[in-house]
Amino acid sequence: MEVFVDKTKCTGCDHCKDVCPVAVFEMYDKTAAEVNNDSAPENMKWKGTDDPAVVKEWGNVNDGHTHFKTKSVAINGPTCILCQACLIECEGACIHIKDDSGTTYQSTYK
Numbered sequence: 002m003e004v005f006v007d008k009t010k011c012t013g014c015d016h017c018k019d020v021c022p023v024a025v026f027e028m029y030d031k032t033a034a035e036v037n038n039d040s041a042p043e044n045m046k047w048k049g050t051d052d053p054a055v056v057k058e059w060g061n062v063n064d065g066h067t068h069f070k071t072k073s074v075a076i077n078g079p080t081c082i083l084c085q086a087c088l089i090e091c092e093g094a095c096i097h098i099k100d101d102s103g104t105t106y107q108s109t110y111k
């Protein structure tokens with residue numbers, strides 16, 4: 002299993018880390034080198050700018066979760082059991098999973 006986070010759209014809400022039963026995700030400060038120290042494709046790397054549409058949707062939401070301070074990094078994708086919990090909970094709709102047959106899955110949060 003391969004798991005990637007499109008970091009430009011990640012709100013840093015922590016939901017993926019909270020719900021994943023096999024510890025696929027780790028949160029890093031946006032300035033930390035570890036944010037891009039994974040196997041995510043180039044277009045999903047952190048380039049220093051949050052997606053404006055995601056900021057507009059989540060920037061002023063005060064629900065007890067910190068937003069836009071950290072980014073989620075899928076450090077442990079091969080352990081994913083495809084329970085899909087993270088796909089349901091991901092605010093930024095920015096988690097991508099590819100199984101061993103090549104079938105892809107994306108966040109469904111709306």
Ligand code: SF4
Binds near residue numbers: 024
């Ligand atoms: S689908 Fe995979 S990465 Fe997502 S919560 Fe389940 S085990 Fe973790």
Ligand code: SF4
Binds near residue numbers: 094
């Ligand atoms: S659930 Fe989605 S938006 Fe929230 S920290 Fe994880 S990857 Fe980022």
